[in-house]
Amino acid sequence: MAGSSEERSYRHGVTASLPLSVAVFGFGISYGVLALSVGMGSLAPTVMSAATFAGSAQFAAASVLGGGGSATTAILAALMLNARYLPLGVTVAPWLEGGIWSRLLHAHLMVDESWAIASEGQGRWNPRVLLAAGAGIWVAWVLGTAIGVVSGDALGDPSTLGLDAAFPALFLALLAPQLRSQDRSTFVAGIRLGASPPAVAALLGAAIALVLTPFTPAGVPIIAAGAACLIGLRRRL
Amino acid sequence: MSTVWLVVVLTSAGTLALKAAGPVLLGGRPLPERLSGVVTLVGPALLAALVAIGTFADGQRLVLDARVLGVAAAAVAIRLRAPVLLVVVIAAAVTGGVRAVAG
Numbered sequence A: 001m002a003g004s005s006e007e008r009s010y011r012h013g014v015t016a017s018l019p020l021s022v023a024v025f026g027f028g029i030s031y032g033v034l035a036l037s038v039g040m041g042s043l044a045p046t047v048m049s050a051a052t053f054a055g056s057a058q059f060a061a062a063s064v065l066g067g068g069g070s071a072t073t074a075i076l077a078a079l080m081l082n083a084r085y086l087p088l089g090v091t092v093a094p095w096l097e098g099g100i101w102s103r104l105l106h107a108h109l110m111v112d113e114s115w116a117i118a119s120e121g122q123g124r125w126n127p128r129v130l131l132a133a134g135a136g137i138w139v140a141w142v143l144g145t146a147i148g149v150v151s152g153d154a155l156g157d158p159s160t161l162g163l164d165a166a167f168p169a170l171f172l173a174l175l176a177p178q179l180r181s182q183d184r185s186t187f188v189a190g191i192r193l194g195a196s197p198p199a200v201a202a203l204l205g206a207a208i209a210l211v212l213t214p215f216t217p218a219g220v221p222i223i224a225a226g227a228a229c230l231i232g233l234r235r236r237l
Numbered sequence B: 001m002s003t004v005w006l007v008v009v010l011t012s013a014g015t016l017a018l019k020a021a022g023p024v025l026l027g028g029r030p031l032p033e034r035l036s037g038v039v040t041l042v043g044p045a046l047l048a049a050l051v052a053i054g055t056f057a058d059g060q061r062l063v064l065d066a067r068v069l070g071v072a073a074a075a076v077a078i079r080l081r082a083p084v085l086l087v088v089v090i091a092a093a094v095t096g097g098v099r100a101v102a103g
Helices: A005-037 A043-051 A056-064 A071-095 A100-108 A112-118 A127-155 A163-179 A197-212 A220-234 B003-025 B033-056 B067-080 B084-103
Strands: A117-122 A186-188 A191-193
Touching: A005 A043, A005 A056, A005 A112, A005 A127, A005 A163, A005 B003, A005 B084, A043 A056, A043 A127, A043 B003, A056 A071, A056 A112, A056 A163, A056 B033, A071 A112, A071 A220, A071 B003, A071 B033, A100 A127, A100 B003, A112 A117, A112 A127, A127 A191, A163 A197, A163 B033, A163 B067, A163 B084, A186 A197, A197 A220, A197 B033, A220 B033, B067 B084
Parallel strands: none
Antiparallel strands: A186 A191
16 A cells, blocks of 8 residues: 555655656766767766756856856856746745755755656645655766766767757757746836747847857856846836 | 866855755745846846857857757757757757768
8 A cells, every 4th residue: 555645755756757857867968978078077077967966057057168168157157047946945945844954955956847846736845755856857867967978978079960059959948948938028118028028038138148249258148148137127017 | 176177066056055045044935026036037048148159159259050050950849849858969960960061
């Protein structure tokens, strides 16, 4: 028979995250291959997957370093992408029990996927589902990265393979689901635009980055594009 | 410490700080609405910038090359709900293929 409700929560976390873990595993392989191709070596990307555990930010850091950006711009770009974890962490905070180490572990294993699986609706989150789902996805991500950096060496020249185009393609795949929004229009400086706030932020961000590219060091246009989020300040008048 | 390891250590520390700020510091208090409205838009803005730079930038120059076709193919694949790994492979294959043909 089914065990205690705690056991059931852990089991639900693992089973619900399994299909995602398969996808994350493949995603990890591509991160390993791409990180290796921009000269990050093989140990650093694997350690980063275990310690940072945030896909899009890790790809962003690799992309900035590959484009000749400094460590500072790479770190800033990655952390700005992870800014969304601040509100996500706030939503799960009331449901966590235990001391600081337990809270840190839950926080570390919180990624978009485990956060979504652990959501029970009406602002409730199940911390056991979060832990189990997060752990499964973490293993898949780290293992995928390790396999990617090992197999990447065998692949050959990144430019001939078109791996440089894999970066923007990946960011586009991550961007697409974020463009969905309940709001169909956006107010910018009192003017009503017929696109959702995330879509307006995306267009503005891309425009800022392209305009700045000829004039600023690599990586800076990406960080500056973050300013587009300020349109969110006056979303509801 | 090398540049790469500096990025690994500081990005990891910063990410954990962002993830844990709510659970460890805030307890159960909510984030001010103005702040959360802004924070949720940072992702789309930065991801779009990364798409634009990755597609058109070559150092500090803006160029049109084989990457445009690769990313366009990826956009079609995303539209058809292809899994992320397939999207990435398609973009690389098309770009590499165009380069091989164009010499």
